[in-house]
Amino acid sequence: MPHPDRLHNWFGLAFGYRLNGAGGGTPIGWADLVETAPAAQTWVHLDLRHPNAHRWLREDSALDPLTLEALSTLTAGPRLASGGEGLLLVLKGIDQRSTAALGDMVTVRLWTDGRRLITCQRGRVRAIEDLHAALRRGMGPAGIGTVVAELADGLMTHIDDVLEELQAATRRLGQAGNRARHPENLVAELATLRRRMILMRFHLTPQRRALAQLAAVRHPWIDADARHLVREIADRCHHAAEGLAAAGEITAITQDEILQRSSETTERRVYSLTVITAIFLPLSFATGLLGVNLAGIPDANDPLAFLILCLFLLLVALVQLWLLRRKGWF
Numbered sequence: 001m002p003h004p005d006r007l008h009n010w011f012g013l014a015f016g017y018r019l020n021g022a023g024g025g026t027p028i029g030w031a032d033l034v035e036t037a038p039a040a041q042t043w044v045h046l047d048l049r050h051p052n053a054h055r056w057l058r059e060d061s062a063l064d065p066l067t068l069e070a071l072s073t074l075t076a077g078p079r080l081a082s083g084g085e086g087l088l089l090v091l092k093g094i095d096q097r098s099t100a101a102l103g104d105m106v107t108v109r110l111w112t113d114g115r116r117l118i119t120c121q122r123g124r125v126r127a128i129e130d131l132h133a134a135l136r137r138g139m140g141p142a143g144i145g146t147v148v149a150e151l152a153d154g155l156m157t158h159i160d161d162v163l164e165e166l167q168a169a170t171r172r173l174g175q176a177g178n179r180a181r182h183p184e185n186l187v188a189e190l191a192t193l194r195r196r197m198i199l200m201r202f203h204l205t206p207q208r209r210a211l212a213q214l215a216a217v218r219h220p221w222i223d224a225d226a227r228h229l230v231r232e233i234a235d236r237c238h239h240a241a242e243g244l245a246a247a248g249e250i251t252a253i254t255q256d257e258i259l260q261r262s263s264e265t266t267e268r269r270v271y272s273l274t275v276i277t278a279i280f281l282p283l284s285f286a287t288g289l290l291g292v293n294l295a296g297i298p299d300a301n302d303p304l305a306f307l308i309l310c311l312f313l314l315l316v317a318l319v320q321l322w323l324l325r326r327k328g329w330f
Helices: 051-059 065-072 126-136 144-155 159-177 183-216 224-290 305-326
Strands: 013-019 025-027 042-047 079-083 086-094 105-112 116-121
Touching: 013 051, 013 126, 042 051, 051 065, 051 116, 065 086, 065 105, 065 116, 079 183, 086 144, 086 183, 105 144, 105 183, 116 144, 126 144, 144 224, 159 183, 159 224, 183 224, 224 305
Parallel strands: 042 116
Antiparallel strands: 013 025, 013 042, 079 086, 086 105, 105 116
């Protein structure tokens, strides 16, 4: 039971509800979380940024150490672990904050035995906030199974929009690469997009498996409607992962095209410099030889010598151009 001197401290408990089975519930606080088998279904949502949440999990939740570690760890990938009547589920979802980068994902950890539902987060999650607001209006989930299904649905709501934005960003960068003076900057942006796509696919693939397993789990608190919704979300994860794979391939092709164009541009510039060097090398040799500060330079006092030299060098340059053209250098 929570110690009396910290019952008044609400930090760490984002919210708690006793579900009434009709879309609403009764708000509860730390003092109400003394039963490990409450009479009514209870949803407790913890903010792991505060030590009170960790303290309650450790001392008062009656969860086993492995479950506690899974709920509080900093890094966790999507998975489902079922043991006895308890079920541990870790889900990833699209971060809907205005400050979030495209494709950023948030993590939600939850454990339930059908009577208690404990969810944990380390920041704001819009899907949970929407469910909380619906419960306050009396239009929320009726039971724990519906909470879990609608939470998974809320986390995946904007995945299609993110896919479209990623593909649009790829097309925009590809078009910009045709006229960019510094395509290496675009290549860096495309590499960032590819990393985000790979990371999203890395999470969505195991999430599909976890949701498929959840839909197959036979617990009485998961009704037929919730199972059907979970299956749909699992299919959505599968299609999203395939879409990310296709978008990643398009990004790779676009990146290769930009690199190829950049390489061709560089090669043309190097080739032009090589031709210019080949033309001016003998001219530089002739002028350097005649410019030595030694006696005996021919026609040094002839007023027409400079003009004759210029005409000679021009002739040499024209002959070189003719030879290079004949050999197909340009």
